[in-house]
Amino acid sequence: MSPALDADVTFIGNATTLLRLGTFTLLTDPAFGPAGSRVHLGWGAWTRRLRDPAMAYADLPPLDLVLLSHLHGDHFDRAARRALPSTLPIVTTPQAQRRLRRRDFTTTGLPTWDAREWRRDGQLLRITALPGRHGPGLVDRLLPDVMGSLIEWEVDGAPRLRLYITGDTLYRPHLGEIRQRCGEIDAMLIHLGGTRLLGLLLTMDGRQGADLTGLIRPRLTLPIHYDDYAVMKSPLSDFLTECRNRSLTRVRALERGETVALSPAL
Template sequence: MQASVTFVGNATTILRLGSFTLLTDPAFGGAGSRVYLGYGAWSKRLRDPAMDVVDLRQVDAMLLSHLHGDHFDREARRRIEPTLPILTTPQAERRLRRRRYLAVHGLPTWDCHEWTRDRQRLRVTAVPGRHGPGLADKLLPDVMGSVVELEVDGRCALRLYITGDTLYDAALEQVPRRMGEIDAMLIHLGGTRMLGMLLTMDDRQGVELAHLIRPGLTLPIHYDDYKVMKSPLRDFLTRAADQSLTGVRPIERGDTVDLPLRREVIGKVA
């Protein structure tokens, strides 16, 4: 059994988890394309996604942290069949159903959705996220983080936390408390700023969250694809090294990284 993540670009990844394949936050438009962020705001894409690694025929479902143009863009909507199961926020579910995506499931915070295949079960639990500071958060789309758990014969083989576009917030302390040990984390960074407001974690908040979660492996994504992103990846990597964080690993577009399966589980079921 294997588990891996392939980085496509921005927050778009392909998760191959045992018998299951998930697609996260698909944005397939090329460099130069523009995405709408609401309230008259647009942003230009600066980097091409690694589309040569995307095979939508293999995808079982899509995880959508929130409905923003840089997470489900026009090109992705054109390519993805409306019958593909989508897990997202209840707010995004209502909007997507009006666009005739009929296999969409909105998950309130701490609710979960499961698939079972042979001896394996994949569970996705919606966890807290906050896209903006103070009252500004009410003007932005609801956002969810996801904890994805792969079980084999009823035992957890992998627990992966995908932060979504959240700021560091006290509510995130509940993630390890309620979900247990996190084996790996896909952390959305970039220090996105609009009208001077910070809307996604910068290097300081990202390192603070990594200290809180303490995953075995931290993979930074969502950091330099669009012009609104102001916090370079190098700042996060430097701050993480200065604070002796271990397990932080950058991943290039198109590359695949193995995720750490729990040996005590895999060894007993192999």
């Protein structure tokens, strides 16, 4: 297959991935600080990075855009802010858009269920903002708005890939609307880790991750965002065990720096 018709993902660390979808190249949730660096989470809270990213920003190929699920320090850290050119388009939440524009970044804010499209060489890339909740109950209002994303890639009018990136959402049954509206999901990048602050669960742990995997039923599930920072309390093994106990197959662990093909034929 021609490289212009390939689709793959490289896991860099935490929620940072490199997506090559035909003629388009995307970076998700850029965080390039080394192990030992501190990131701020708001309201005086901070955490320390435990693992180095697999790549530096300078190692990346030319990018078309950055997809930012929300504006937390472990998803857009100081190293990324220094490295990203201000002209590189960032697609994110309307709340993050307002803040990043004050720093002169080029941003597009997508309300939930809104979409943006790009076309090149007979290929189409469409990003749709999907629902997400970062915290339980009223706590969610104290945290940055978060979005999931549906990335659709088409070639000559024919669908080639439908990828769901969950963002830092907790599991809620209403996320089933994603499958109802968007149809079958070819692959899912699921944010896990069981992040806890002051005892509150702020990202899916193994049990909630398996709940969402069973709800969405993607053809391939790739777990990310699970052990890079000290606030993450649910190891990847929790999720893999839950999936195994529920007979949820087509789940694949990713090593840092590893590249995996994404295909509707999985």
